[in-house]
Amino acid sequence: MIAWQTIKKISPLQAIVFTGTISICIVIAGTAGFFVTQHTLLEKVEKKQACYLDLVDFRGKLIEFGLLRNQAERLNGTTEEQATQESEHFEVLLLMYEKLLSEMHDAGLQPVASMLLTRESWPKLLAASNLELLRLDLEKSIEKAKIESQDASVKLVVINEFFLLFILAVLLTVSITAGWMLHNNYRQTLIPLSQLAGQLKLLNRNIPESIRDTAEEMKKELTDAEYSSDITQVTRSIMSFCGDIDAKNKKLDELHIRDEKTNLYNYRHFKEHLIVEVERSKRQNEKVSLAMIDIDYFKRYNDANGHLAGDRALKALADIISTQCRAYDVPSRFGGEEFAILFPKTDTETASEIAERLRKIISRESFRQQQQQPAGELTVSIGVATFPADAADWHNLINNADRALYKAKSNGRNKVVTFLSMNSQKSGKRDEA
Known part of the structure; x- marks a missing residue:
């Protein structure tokens, strides 16, 4: 498994280079071994063939020496000229014999026992009684040299054929390996590359x-x-x-959807969610509430402390609003010192409870230099409206929540007013009238 993972990490180019290098090394080593073996066998063949030819030549000289001796015996005597010729033949045979012993030793041929004599025993070997025995032993040596020479030639042919088979085997192995690598490269590289290109087009x-x-x-x-x-x-x-x-x-x-100063959602994001939630409420017959929040006397706070302090106060208020909202609520900065909170699937009572809790927390919060405010603290006024009871669409929902907000301001600020309570007050006044 580990070996397979390691192989997979090798790139096709690395695999080709690695395989090619190994193949070249094998071919070089095989060729070198072939040439060394071929040279050795060729030397053996040459030595055995030379030894075989010299044995045949020695046999001819030995036959000629026997004929010369037989001729002298038939003439019942040896002339001086014949004696000289016989002496010369004897010296030639002796030299050829010594040369043959050395050649047979070099060629790896074992001389017969009758030929393993010293120079002093050589005249005895060429005596008439031993000459025929020497010729028979020489025939055996010639036949043996011939067979071994043929065997060496056959081995030379075999080694040449083996080298050709070796080259063919290497070429076949390289071809199969290259084919497998091409197939593997096609399956693991080209096909995935085509699929990858197709995905990138989409x-x-x-x-x-x-x-x-x-x-x-x-x-x-x-x-x-x-x-x-x-x-x-x-x-x-x-x-x-x-x-x-x-x-x-x-x-x-x-x-894109966050306000830079407060990190609350911006008006664009708030509006998109408001429209979606109102439409969803229409289809599912549910309620959605909206709270509009305005900081009381915030212009005075900015004028007294500077806009940087005002920005810090906005951020602190935004953090409080975020912590008091539920996970699915949408707290937003509506503009200036005004905030809006969208309450999906929430009725007026629940929205007003959350708004009242938020108002109290902000009222108790200590802000920098808030003592200069009219009430001695930084407070907010909140107006709440609910769809569909208080408005028929999202635009009117904002307007009515804003009307409730200004009602809270006109009632003394630091209050929560619902649009529903405003309608109840109007109905009560009409009834009294």
Whole structure:
């Protein structure tokens, strides 16, 4: 398993270079071994053939020496000329004999027992009684030299054929390896590369979901499929790139929907959610409430302490609002010193309870130099309206929550007023009238 994972990490180019290097080393080593073996065998063949020819030549000289001796015997005597010729033949045979012993030893041929005599015993060997025995033993040596010479020649042919088979085997192995590598490269590189290109063609950089889906699909295929190391590296780089784009898109989205000073949602995001929630409430017959919040006498606070202190107070109030909201509420900065909180699936009573708790917490909070405020503290006024009881659409819901807010301000500030209570007061006045 570990070895297979290690092989998978090798790129096709590395595999080709590695295989080619190994193949070249094998061919060089095999060729060197072949030439050394061939040279050795060729020397043996040459020595055995030379020894065989010299044995045949020695046999001819020995036959000639026997004929010369027989002729002298038939003439019942030896002339001086014949004696000289016989002496010369004897010396030639002796030299050839000594040469043959050395050649047979070099060629690895074992001389017969009758030929293993010293120079002093040589005249006895060429005596008439032993000459025929020497000729028979010489025939055996010639036959043996002939057989061994043929065997050496056969071995030379065999080694040549073996070298050809070796070269063919190496070429076949390289061809099979190259074919397997091409197939593996096609399966692990070209096909995944085509699939990767197809996925990238479907990528829409303007749609965040497309970037995330592409990265997830690549991650799934990277887990299930067997890619080459190069494709794996490219795929992971693209996945990382898509992840970076997605993370940056999220940051951009946050910057796009967040207010810079308070980090609450901005008016655009608030409005989009308000419209969606009102439409959803219409379909599902549910309620959605809205609280409009305004800081009391905030202009005086800014004039007395400066706009930087005012910005810090806005941020502190925004943090309190965020902590008091539920996970699905939408706290937003509506504009200036005014905030808005959208309460999905919430009736007037619950929304007013949350607003009242928020008002009390802000009233008890200690802000810098708040003693200069008219009431000696930094407070807020809140107006609450609910759809569909207080408004028929999102636009009127904002207006009516704003009307409730200004009612709270006209009633002395630092209060929570619901639009429903305003209508109840009007109904009571009409009844009294």
